[in-house]
Amino acid sequence: MMKFLFSTIGQKIQIALSGFFLSVFLLFHLFNNLVLFTGEENFNSMVSFLKSIHTLIRIMEFGLLGIILLHVVNAIITSFKNNSANNGKYAVNAKTAPSNSKTMIWSGLIILFFFVIHLRYYWFTFQLLDKSANFYDYMLLDKFGFLGHTPTAIIYVAAILLISAHLRHGFLSIFKTFGVPASLRDGILKYVAILFWAVIPAGFIIVIFAIQIGIIN
Numbered sequence: 408m409m410k411f412l413f414s415t416i417g418q419k420i421q422i423a424l425s426g427f428f429l430s431v432f433l434l435f436h437l438f439n440n441l442v443l444f445t446g447e448e449n450f451n452s453m454v455s456f457l458k459s460i461h462t463l464i465r466i467m468e469f470g471l472l473g474i475i476l477l478h479v480v481n482a483i484i485t486s487f488k489n490n491s492a493n494n495g496k497y498a499v500n501a502k503t504a505p506s507n508s509k510t511m512i513w514s515g516l517i518i519l520f521f522f523v524i525h526l527r528y529y530w531f532t533f534q535l536l537d538k539s540a541n542f543y544d545y546m547l548l549d550k551f552g553f554l555g556h557t558p559t560a561i562i563y564v565a566a567i568l569l570i571s572a573h574l575r576h577g578f579l580s581i582f583k584t585f586g587v588p589a590s591l592r593d594g595i596l597k598y599v600a601i602l603f604w605a606v607i608p609a610g611f612i613i614v615i616f617a618i619q620i621g622i623i624n
């Protein structure tokens with residue numbers, strides 16, 4: 408079992424499954440952010456409610472951290488293996504592999520960097536506030552790290568576009584990893600993938616624009 412888990416194919420399956428869970432997290436996270444459109448009071452009560460069940464939230468955060476580590480560590484190991492393996496032995500090798508799959512590791516590492524900045528400002532700031540704070544105001548701060556700040560908003564949009572490209576390629580390769588027939592890949596699964604790489608990122612970008620142009624204010 409352990410041997411399979413850490414074989415090349417086992418690692419690809421780990422990357423695919425953890426990547427899928429992270430995408431599902433993004434769907435929930437987008438719903439949380441869309442609550443901003445329903446006004447200050449609703450948003451504050453939602454965050455305050457999440458704080459009131461904070462033990463449960465902590466457990467989920469540890470789960471999420473574990474899934475992120477599975478994704479990142481396996482991706483880095485696979486990328487090293489791909490770079491050193493099979494050069495010259497096969498028609499397809501590290502040098503001839505589709506350039507997309509080589510850029511996955513780089514887009515992934517930049518997304519990880521965005522992620523650290525995002526948590527440093529939003530998640531960490533929210534940790535310091537108590538249940539009765541005005542979280543809504545913090546969402547709109549015109550200060551580096553928050554979305555009322557135009558340069559920060561631009562960095563966010565760029566990061567989300569990169570996430571979109573990363574998810575698009577990720578979903579295409581998930582289906583190949585699991586050997587899904589082309590008929591399904593071109594049918595229903597294509598639309599599932601579009602939800603994750605197009606609709607959800609577009610939702611995040613709409614929230615950022617709404618803050619920047621003052622629809623959310």
Ligand code: HEM
Pocket residue numbers: 433436440454457468522525526529530533534554563567570611612614615
């Ligand atoms: C419009 C864009 C976004 C906004 C406004 C936003 C807002 C927030 C806020 C306010 C928090 C803190 C929540 C809390 O502690 O109660 C948070 C946490 C988080 N965000 Fe985002 N976020 C955005 C985009 C993203 C993206 C694109 C990702 C994925 C790469 C992401 C991943 C996370 C994660 C993993 C957490 C920690 C979750 C937790 O502790 O429960 N966010 N975000």
